[in-house]
Amino acid sequence: xxxxxxxxxxxxxxxxxxxxxxxxxxxxxxxxxxxxxxxxxxxxxxxxxxxxxxxxxxxxxxxxxxxxxxxxxxxxxxxxxxxxxxxxxxxxxxxxxxxxxxxxxxxxxxxxxxxxxxxxxxxxxxxxxxxxxxxxxxxxxxxxxxxxxxxxxxxxxxxxxxxxxxxxxxxxxxxxxxxxxxxxxxxxxxxxxxxxxxxxxxxxxx
Amino acid sequence: xxxxxxxxxxxxxxxxxxxxxxxxxxxxxxxxxxxxxxxxxxxxxxxxxxxxxxxxxxxxxxxxxxxxxxxxxxxxxxxxxxxxxxxxxxxxxxxxxxxxxxxxxxxxxxxxxxxxxxxxxxxxxxxxxxxxxxxxxxxxxxxxxxxxxxxxxxxxxxxxxxxxxxxxxxxxxxxxxxxxxxxxxxxxxxxxxxxxxxxxxxxxxxxxxxxxxxxxxxxxxxxxxxxxxxxxxxxxxxxxxxxxxxxxxxxxxxxxxxxxxxxxxxxxxxxxxxxxxxxxxxxxxxxxxxxxxxxxxxxxxxxxxxxxxxxxxxxxxxxxxxxxxxxxxxxxxxxxxxxxxxxxxxxxxxxxxxxxxxxxxxxxxxxxxxxxxxxxxxxxxxxxxxxxxxxxxxxxxxxxxxxxxxxxxxxxxxxxxxxxxxxxxxxxxxxxxxxxxxxxxxxxxxxxxxxxxxxxxxxxxxxxxxxxxxxxxxxxxxxxxxxxxxxxxxxxxxxxxxxxxxxxxxxxxxxxxxxxxxxxxxxxxxxxxxxxxxxxxxxxxxxxxxxxxxxxxxxxxxxxxx
Numbered sequence: 034x035x036x037x038x039x040x041x042x043x044x045x046x047x048x049x050x051x052x053x054x055x056x057x058x059x060x061x062x063x064x065x066x067x068x069x070x071x072x073x074x075x076x077x078x079x080x081x082x083x084x085x086x087x088x089x090x091x092x093x094x095x096x097x098x099x100x101x102x103x104x105x106x107x108x109x110x111x112x113x114x115x116x117x118x119x120x121x122x123x124x125x126x127x128x129x130x131x132x133x134x135x136x137x138x139x140x141x142x143x144x145x146x147x148x149x150x151x152x153x154x155x156x157x158x159x160x161x162x163x164x165x166x167x168x169x170x171x172x173x174x175x176x177x178x179x180x181x182x183x184x185x186x187x188x189x190x191x192x193x194x195x196x197x198x199x200x201x202x203x204x205x206x207x208x209x210x211x212x213x214x215x216x217x218x219x220x221x222x223x224x225x226x227x228x229x230x231x232x233x234x235x236x237x238x239x
Numbered sequence: 240x241x242x243x244x245x246x247x248x249x250x251x252x253x254x255x256x257x258x259x260x261x262x263x264x265x266x267x268x269x270x271x272x273x274x275x276x277x278x279x280x281x282x283x284x285x286x287x288x289x290x291x292x293x294x295x296x297x298x299x300x301x302x303x304x305x306x307x308x309x310x311x312x313x314x315x316x317x318x319x320x321x322x323x324x325x326x327x328x329x330x331x332x333x334x335x336x337x338x339x340x341x342x343x344x345x346x347x348x349x350x351x352x353x354x355x356x357x358x359x360x361x362x363x364x365x366x367x368x369x370x371x372x373x374x375x376x377x378x379x380x381x382x383x384x385x386x387x388x389x390x391x392x393x394x395x396x397x398x399x400x401x402x403x404x405x406x407x408x409x410x411x412x413x414x415x416x417x418x419x420x421x422x423x424x425x426x427x428x429x430x431x432x433x434x435x436x437x438x439x440x441x442x443x444x445x446x447x448x449x450x451x452x453x454x455x456x457x458x459x460x461x462x463x464x465x466x467x468x469x470x471x472x473x474x475x476x477x478x479x480x481x482x483x484x485x486x487x488x489x490x491x492x493x494x495x496x497x498x499x500x501x502x503x504x505x506x507x508x509x510x511x512x513x514x515x516x517x518x519x520x521x522x523x524x525x526x527x528x529x530x531x532x533x534x535x536x537x538x539x540x541x542x543x544x545x546x547x548x549x550x551x552x553x554x555x556x557x558x559x560x561x562x563x564x565x566x567x568x569x570x571x572x573x574x575x576x577x578x579x580x581x582x583x584x585x586x587x588x589x590x591x592x593x594x595x596x597x598x599x600x601x602x603x604x605x606x607x608x609x610x611x612x613x614x615x616x617x618x619x620x621x622x623x624x625x626x627x628x629x630x631x632x633x634x635x636x637x638x639x640x641x642x643x644x645x646x647x648x649x650x651x652x653x654x655x656x657x658x659x660x661x662x663x664x665x666x667x668x669x670x671x672x673x674x675x676x677x678x679x680x681x682x683x684x685x686x687x688x689x690x691x692x693x694x695x696x697x698x699x700x701x702x703x704x705x706x707x708x709x710x711x712x713x714x715x716x717x718x719x720x721x722x723x724x725x726x727x728x729x730x731x732x733x734x735x736x737x738x739x740x741x742x743x744x745x746x747x748x749x750x751x752x753x754x755x756x757x758x759x760x761x762x763x764x765x766x767x768x769x770x771x772x773x774x775x776x777x778x779x780x781x782x783x784x785x786x787x788x789x790x791x792x793x794x795x796x797x798x799x800x801x
Contacts, residue, residue: 062353062425069421073455080463080493084478087489097484166474170484173476177467 067216071223074185078227081181082234085174089238096171096239101163103175108236111154112228115186118147119225122193126218132208138200141193141214144221148190155183175235182231185224192217259760269363271355274758276362277341278658281651283362284334287369291325292720294318299682299716302709307699315699316384316397321372323387324405327505328412329369331643335508336361336419338650339447341658343423345751345758346441348432348767353425357418364415371408375401386697388494391479391487395471403472406465413458416504420451420458427451432750434769441749441773442531446511449535453500453507453542461497464490491553495546503542505639506606507535509646510577513599516653517581518774519747520596521588525774527580534573541570551619552626560619567617574610578603594668598649601676605641609634612687627697630690636683648675648726655730656744660757661737667729674722681715749773 089095122144128136158179164172196217199205206214265275266282298318301309310318340358344351352358375382378398383405385394394402427444431437467478468490477483479490518525525531547555547563555563581603590596612634616622625631648671655663685708690696694705701709743752751758753767 062429065425065429066354066357066421069424069455070417073417073421073459076456076459077463080460080496081467083460083496084463084467084489084493087492088486091486166470167476167483170477173470173478177470177476177478181466 061212063212064215064219067219071219075223075227078181078231081174081178082230085178085234088170088174092170097169100169100171103236103239104158104161105236107154107158108232111151111158112232114147114151114154115225115228118144118151119222121147122218122221126211126214129206129211129214130208134200134206137206137214138197141197141200141217145190145193145197148186148193148221151186152183152190155179155186178231178235182224182228185227189217189221189224192220260757261760269359271351271359272760273340273344273352273355273358274658274762276358277337277339279362280333280337280340280365283365283369284330284337287325287329287333289723290373291322291330292723294322294325296716296720298322299713301699302701303706303713305701305703305706305709310699312699313381313384316386316697317376317382317401319697320383320386320389320405321376324383324409325369325372326639327387327501328409329365329372331505331639331647332412332416332501333365334647335450335505335643336416338443338508338512338647338654339423339450340419342654342751343426343444343447344430345657345754345762346444346749347427347430347435348750348763348769349426349430350762352422353430354422358422361415361418361422364411364418368408368412368415371404371411375404378404388498389465389468390494391468391471391485391490392481394468395480399472403469406469406472410462410465413462416454417458420454423447423451424455432767432769438529438532439769439772442514442525442528442535443508443511445532446507446514446535449539450504450507452536453504453539456543457497457500457504460493461501464493464497467493488550488553491550492547495549496543499546499549500539500542502635502638503538505643506646507538509602509643509650510535512650512653513581513602513646514577515747515749516595516599516649517584518776519653519745520593520599521585521590522776523584523588524772524776525580526583526586527576528774530576531580534576537573538570541566541573545570548617548622551622564617564619568614571610571614571617578607578610593652593665594663594672595649595652597669597672598645598652601672601679602642602645602649605637605645605679609637609639609641612637625690627695628690629686629694629696632696633683633686633690636686640679640683645675648672651730653745654751655733656740657751657756657758659734659737660740660755661733661735662740662744663733663737664729667725671722671725671729674718674725678715678718678720678722682712682719683715685709685711685715748775 121140125137125140125144128134128140159176162175164175166173166176196206196213199213261272261275265272266278270276270279297310298315301307301315303309307315340352340362343349372382378400380398380401382398382401383389383394384397385402389402389405427440427448431440467476470476471478471480471485477485479485479487481487514525514531545563545567547559548567551560551563612630616625616631616634652663652668655661689705689708689712692705694701740756742754742756744756745752748771750767750769750773754763
């Protein structure tokens with residue numbers, strides 16, 4: 034008898050705490066996982082940026098003498114493509130929230146194309162650059178940092194393509210089941226933000 | 240992906256439940272069960288402990304004489320590099336992750352980790368990582384020779400391919416570690432049973448939360464450093480190569496930004512384990528629950544801003560050294576809070592001196608010495624005096640062997656009945672403790688005076704005046720090596736033939752003891768009940784017998800008017 038009282042009390046406690054914490058249904062753990070992963074990923078970039086900043090701070094001349102001027106035209110176009118693509122992508126997710134899978138597909142396809150365009154621009158930049166990976170410290174930083182970011186853009190494009198592939202199945206994504214869509218979008222925004230920092234640190238502050 | 244387990248295997252445990260249990264074959268394949276993965280981590284890590292220990296014995300044998308006559312100096316460098324790397328990346332860190340995997344879902348009343356498949360993937364990166372490490376011994380150039388720190392420019396000129404394999408292995412093991420940490424954080428924060436708030440969560444979970452934060456924030460920076468080092472090695476860039484205009488100090492900053500927190504990644508899980516073990520075997524509520532919980536977080540935070548104390552002699556400017564000296568010394572405060580809380584918990588308790596508790600005492604005393612020499616090393620003038628001497632070797636072995644490994648053994652003895660359903664043989668456990676404790680102190684205590692007198696670390700050749708103490712160290716190391724055998728035999732024998740363990744042999748209050756030993760596949764027969772806080776030891780808990788179910792406990796508690 035008394036034991037059941039304890040049980041009841043603890044159940045009341047459970048109920049009230051649920052309300053207090055606002056736990057209505059479970060939060061999507063997978064999205065939490067994606068966010069924590071992105072924190073870790075941003076630390077890798079932070080490592081690279083820190084290295085670059087220490088070089089800038091400790092080298093007498095930066096970029097080292099004899100480094101050719103960086104062409105800014107392509108990277109500026111690339112930057113605007115990437116920033117715009119984040120907005121385009123968000124329209125896709127908004128469409129899905131209205132259960133418009135067609136809209137999701139269209140906007141995501143455009144985003145993937147913009148990502149591919151960005152990578153094409155980067156490849157063009159690499160082929161026409163007047164320095165190589167080992168020319169000097171600045172050149173090495175330039176290639177490794179933009180290359181590592183390019184790898185992320187490529188991963189992002191693959192994620193978007195996999196979302197598009199899956200969206201062909203009827204009812205795979207809907208307004209209340211969209212982990213893949215959301216994860217791809219958050220990742221893409223992340224890559225976009227990292228690019229802005231990288232653009233400032235590598236291209237602009239020289 | 241579903242697990243391949245048949246659900247109709249009869250249980251070997253006591254009477255009333257007929258829930259399915261794991262078969263031994265399940266432990267050799269890809270599994271998504273956190274308990275299987277936890278034991279896979281622990282056994283794999285232990286195998287690497289034996290390998291890393293064997294390498295250490297070869298080194299100690301070489302160091303019995305001042306001249307490099309037992310092994311060639313190049314080979315000694317490889318042994319030294321691999322001993323350090325294996326013990327850190329393949330023993331202590333995975334063993335901590337193993338306990339975390341096994342215990343966290345049980346402690347918080349969850350069915351599994353948040354991401355079971357990711358968990359399996361994280362474990363299965365470890366064996367290949369270890370095999371890569373070891374395979375590099377068979378290269379023409381031999382294994383990596385630049386120490387576990389792999390400082391350039393030395394790492395760029397000694398054993399190119401061995402170094403590259405070392406980098407790839409560490410990247411693989413680091414990735415595993417990050418994936419594990421993502422899982423731990425998500426599980427701890429979001430999978431707790433509904434009425435367990437964050438302040439009634441066991442301290443081990445707090446410790447793993449702090450550890451995981453460090454892994455998530457630190458490990459990727461090491462990855463960045465190693466990627467750049469790899470470019471220097473293979474592609475001919477000069478990020479860290481002064482010959483090409485690079486700066487090796489940048490590597491040191493990036494490396495220690497991870498590797499200093501890494502020492503807390505290694506010790507914090509065992510701080511957590513000790514916080515579980517001491518109150519149970521002293522039959523007292525933990526002293527200062529919140530202080531211990533928050534001090535873990537404080538250690539994490541401070542751990543991230545002290546890295547340059549490894550670089551006092553690297554030309555770091557004076558004002559910067561002052562900052563790192565001060566922050567390093569401040570770490571003694573949260574650590575001291577823990578030590579005092581543990582001592583206060585033991586004070587006046589009904590201490591049972593079983594193997595788990597003996598190792599906990601071994602942990603306390605050895606870690607205290609390591610911690611105190613750490614405060615000495617935080618001070619710049621002293622650090623410069625003993626930099627790269629055996630004093631450092633003594634310090635980190637007192638912290639990592641005397642601390643982490645003693646804590647680990649305490650945890651093994653404490654949770655062995657839960658993991659295997661068998662009691663461990665106490666006599667052999669005590670023999671193991673005595674041999675380990677004596678061997679450990681004979682090996683590492685003389686390294687303090689050796690270092691103060693100026694014996695260099697990392698080299699096979701030394702001045703003959705240091706030989707006497709070195710012989711003592713070497714003899715101690717043999718005792719330490721032998722101490723593994725009583726443990727190994729005891730564990731295997733007890734696992735196969737030991738006495739059946741009740742579900743709660745220590746009459747502990749954390750949730751993992753509310754289920755069968757070993758736990759059933761779904762962890763709990765029914766939703767566990769928080770009938771007391773994790774450390775609410777007092778009068779009414781003394782009547783609990785090891786086989787009681789939750790209902791019995793509740794009845795006992797309410798009958799006594801709780």
